[in-house]
Amino acid sequence: MAIDGMNHFTVLTHDLEATKGFYIGVLGLQEGFRPALGFPGAWLYAGGQPVLHIIAGRALPPDPRxxxxxxxFSASDLPATTAKLKAAGINYDLRRQNQSGTWQLFCFDPSGARVELDFDSTESAGAT
Structure with missing residues (x-):
């Protein structure tokens, strides 16, 4: 057996539309095909691949994480991303990795899941 890569993450939500709004409207994922699974949810895509499954209607755990x-997620255009987050009123923490110089941006989705966005070290942080 060999692991060839990560297929997807699944997050639970109490508010499907707000969660889709965060991942689609703010982070830029795209909603795509989702089979009829018998419960509410959405599959969100990046680069043609379904990378995030959202499930609504189930009880959330006491600790969202x-x-x-x-x-x-690998990401690009750090200044535009921070501008979108600010416009949406989403707090974030921006850090730079010591050795690689990669920019790491951390924030939370509407259900409390922690999200990291990694930007190339050559990107400018702009006015963060």
């Missing part, structure tokens, strides 16, 4: 600390 459970044993999963965060999910990370």
């Amino acid at each position: 459970g044993v999963l600390d965060h999910m990370a």
Whole structure:
């Protein structure tokens, strides 16, 4: 057996539309095909691949992160991203990795899942 890569993350939400709005409207994922699974939700895509499954209508755990600390996405255009987050009133923490110089932006989705966005070290932080 060999693991070839990550397929997707699944997040639970109490508000499907707000969660879709965050991942689509703010982060730029795209809603795509989702089979009829018999419960509400959405599949969101990046680069033609379904990378995030959202499930609504189930009870949320007391700690929204459970044993999963965060999910990370590769991203581009750091200044535009921080502008979108600010416009949406979403707080974030921007850090630079010491050795690689990669920009790491951390924020939370509407249900409390921690999200990391990784930007190339050559990007400018702009006015953060």
